[in-house]
Amino acid sequence: MLVSLDFTNRPALVLGDGAAAAAKARLLTEAGAHVTVVAESPAADLIAMADAGALRLTRRAAAPCDMVGRAVVIVAVEDDAEARRLVDWARAARVWVNAVDRPALSDFSVPALVRRGPLEVGIASGGAAPALARLVRSRIEAALPERLGALTLFARRFRDAVKATVPAGRSRRLLWDRVFQGDIGERVLAGDEAGAAERMIALINRPAETEAIAGPGVVHIVGAGPGDPELLTLKAQRLLQAADVVLYDSLVDPRVLDLARRDATRIPVGKRRGAPGVGQAAIHGLMIEAASAGQRVVRLKGGDPLVFGRGGEEMAVLARAGIDVHLTPGITAALGCAASAGIPLTHRNHASAVTLMTGHVQDGDDDVDPAALAGGDRTLAVYMGRSQAPGLTRRLIDAGLTADTPVAVIENGTRPDQRVHVGRLIALPALAARTGAGPSLIVIGDVVRLAPAWRARTPDVSHAPPTRSIARI
Structure with a gap:
């Protein structure tokens, strides 16, 4: 069971010299505790925190009297016997104690934490797998918006007003759901707190009896x-x-x-x-x-x-x-599919520019200048061009692009059934005809020579992903 404790202005003791002691000391200082560290040979992190005034550092061996009056004791030492002795001293002083990576000696465990301002998410494994808890924390850390703490503070700012105007129960739950999942929450997360506050005030001032506080879509x-x-x-x-x-x-x-x-x-x-x-x-x-x-x-x-x-x-x-x-x-497909096929769209030795083009144009379309697309140091990425491959090939060759220019047709790019077809510009219609009904991207330019599919000599090569196929003509 996870329990959140308030350590603000409460005395905490950390025993240990190294990185684990520094990590726990930092955690306690961030929680607002008055932290004392007792260490004979403190690590540089502990010294730096002490020099910055974040904690008090005492350079000596721990003693039983250090435990007296503490709200919590963290034991972060390497030696098992020493850890057991320090835990016994803490318990004799009737102080809660945690021995890092020793759940059998600990009165409580410290969860892996994700913080967004006042909002905290804790992940605990009961001491069974701290490394797994840290991995889960990293996944949650990546998923939660950076400004979620600002949204928490925003909600606290309006909490009393909501309680005073909106009845408890379903109506109030609907309102907060709309705030956190709708436009108001999005504005706070985007940094527009003034706009969010304006809409929040309007939402609160609606008649309290309305059952479904829908708000603007x-x-x-x-x-x-x-x-x-x-x-x-x-x-x-x-x-x-x-x-x-x-x-x-x-x-x-x-x-x-x-x-x-x-x-x-x-x-x-x-x-x-x-x-x-x-x-x-x-x-x-x-x-x-x-x-x-x-x-x-x-x-x-x-x-x-x-x-x-x-x-x-x-x-x-x-x-x-x-x-x-x-x-x-x-x-966009040009970036994702090219990367998945191992094709750099720009390269200092091959291409200094990229042109993105749709294949849904007709011959003679004045909006597209083939000559502008045929530069020798340019990569051309063509979207939706499979059905237009014959006309596109003719237009580019007529504009001066050589028939031997490398091309790639990437079918179902970035997906498990991705296929990469490579060859020369003159063969582009045949390459496009090989593809199925999935989305395709055509890449034209010297950078295609850098693709693994281009370097392959047979359709079945050892460096290609096993679930993806390549072909070259």
Whole structure:
């Protein structure tokens, strides 16, 4: 059972010389305790903390009288016999004692802690596996927003006002859920506490009898990355877990969608070239309708929403409709897929520039200048270009790019079924024809020579991931 104790201004004693003693002393000082360390040969960290006035350092061997009057004693020594003796002295003085890495000698264990201001998360293993507790702590540390402490203080600031105006029970729980999971909480986490306070005051001043404090809805346009769910940003994952409605594209990997809140409404709105799908105007309508009803909407897009994702159009439509809209970027396919295929998009010896281009253009399109794309020190990354490979090849060669220019077609990039096809520009149509129905990215330029697939001499090479295949012509 985890118990939180208040050590503010209370006397604490740490016995030991080394890193473990320094770590526990630091933990106690951060908790507000008046810390004394007794050590014969203190480590540099302990000396530095003493010089800074964070603790009192006594350089001698410990004695039974050191235990008297302490709120807690931490024993951090190497020798088992000495540890047992010090623990016995502490217990004789009726003081709680913890012996580091010796649960059998300890009256309590010190959990691994994650701190965000006044908010603390403790992870304990009962002394069975402290290293595992530290590993879990690191995972939680990475998942919790840095400004969660600010949100905690924000809630404390308005706690009395909420208690005075909103009835206890369901109404109050709904209000705090809306604060922490909705626009107000997002504004605090983003550093806009003034805007959050303005909305909080308006929320509190609504009639207390309202049962469902819905508040204004919000739309988050979120990048889902190229496929691998571990490439999703922490903010994107948090928004998915708080969403009431998720509108997702066909390119979003199902494993990413699995991270959404279980009871969220999931609406597929994907469009594939040459196949029926939900029109853009209908997507706009769905987002506006859900947000107008007070729901938290995530518009989940593959890659990055602002790179050939129509995210800019959707933001403009929502803003004109008076809907609060926010953007969360994702790793775009050019970055994620190229990295997964081992292709550096820039390299001091091969390419000094990168051009991102959509393949959904027609021959003779005046908006695209092939000559501008054909520089010798430039990498060209083509999105959605599989069906346009023949025309793209002709246009680039006509613009001066050599037929021997290295190219790669990355199919299902970053996913378990990724395939990398490499060859020369003249063979790009044949390479593209090898791919299946999954998303593909075309990379054109000298940097492709650095890919493991380019260096391979046979389709089956030892350095390729076992679940992924490569081919070269």
